Amino acid sequence: MRSEFVVPTDLDTATRHPRAAAPGEPVGEHNPVCYGCGSRAPHGLNLRTIAGDGLTVWADMAVTPWMEGGPGVIHGGILSTAFDEVMGAIPKLLGANAVTVHLEIDYGKPVSVGSTVRLHAELLGVQRRKIFTKAVAHLGDPNDSLAIAHAVFVTIKGREHFSDYVENSRAADEYRPHFTP
Numbered sequence: 755m756r757s758e759f760v761v762p763t764d765l766d767t768a769t770r771h772p773r774a775a776a777p778g779e780p781v782g783e784h785n786p787v788c789y790g791c792g793s794r795a796p797h798g799l800n801l802r803t804i805a806g807d808g809l810t811v812w813a814d815m816a817v818t819p820w821m822e823g824g825p826g827v828i829h830g831g832i833l834s835t836a837f838d839e840v841m842g843a844i845p846k847l848l849g850a851n852a853v854t855v856h857l858e859i860d861y862g863k864p865v866s867v868g869s870t871v872r873l874h875a876e877l878l879g880v881q882r883r884k885i886f887t888k889a890v891a892h893l894g895d896p897n898d899s900l901a902i903a904h905a906v907f908v909t910i911k912g913r914e915h916f917s918d919y920v921e922n923s924r925a926a927d928e929y930r931p932h933f934t935p
């Protein structure tokens with residue numbers, strides 16, 4: 755069954771932040787030790803998400819043997835993480851810090867180990883603190899999708915949201931000065 759992701763019709767105006775990454779440039783990490791995008795996450799996906807035109811982003815992910823679920827194909831949870839990560843770059847284009855509150859995936863075809871998957875995400879709309887996004891995973895032709903994801907992100911005040919948890923971070927020493935009043 756394919757899900758029906760509902761985007762409100764009474765959306766706010768959404769514009770690219772003036773300091774957002776330019777098309778073709780990396781949008782940057784959420785956190786250097788983020789499982790999805792951190793360059794210092796040794797067991798992570800290390801995804802490098804690139805800003806596209808308008809309010810879009812994309813990333814390529816090489817499907818390596820450690821990602822295997824069923825024989826010879828990617829584990830659905832890994833693909834789900836990659837979707838979350840890439841859609842999670844859309845708030846950065848808006849100049850917002852945001853966390854995922856809802857994520858759904860339609861898996862259409864198996865994704866082979868050894869392939870390189872392109873994930874392309876776009877903004878569907880913004881309503882108050884909610885940011886609605888969609889992403890497609892494909893092997894080069896976006897019209898021939900392997901899987902399609904939708905997510906809702908909610909904007910947060912980063913320091914307030916993470917203040918009770920930051921000491922658990924592997925980068926706590928770097929964050930501490932920014933969290934000390």
Ligand SMILES: CCCCCCCCCCCCCC(=O)SCCNC(=O)CCNC(=O)[C@H](O)C(C)(C)COP(=O)(O)OP(=O)(O)OC[C@H]1O[C@@H](n2cnc3c(N)ncnc32)[C@H](O)[C@@H]1OP(=O)(O)O
Nearest residue numbers: 784842851852853854855856881882883884906908912913
């Ligand atoms: C300095 C550090 C910088 C760090 C940079 C950023 C790092 C980012 C890292 C990213 C890493 C990668 C990504 C990750 O891995 S993010 C990790 C996974 N996500 C989380 O841990 C988020 C957990 N959730 C929360 O903490 C709270 O729910 C938050 C704080 C987000 C909202 O609680 P809060 O009490 O503040 O607000 P609210 O409850 O009034 O909700 C606000 C609005 O949202 C709507 N809503 C709520 N839930 C849902 C839902 N399920 N579907 C649809 N809509 C939903 C709700 O109706 C309302 O709408 P409206 O009716 O008012 O319009």
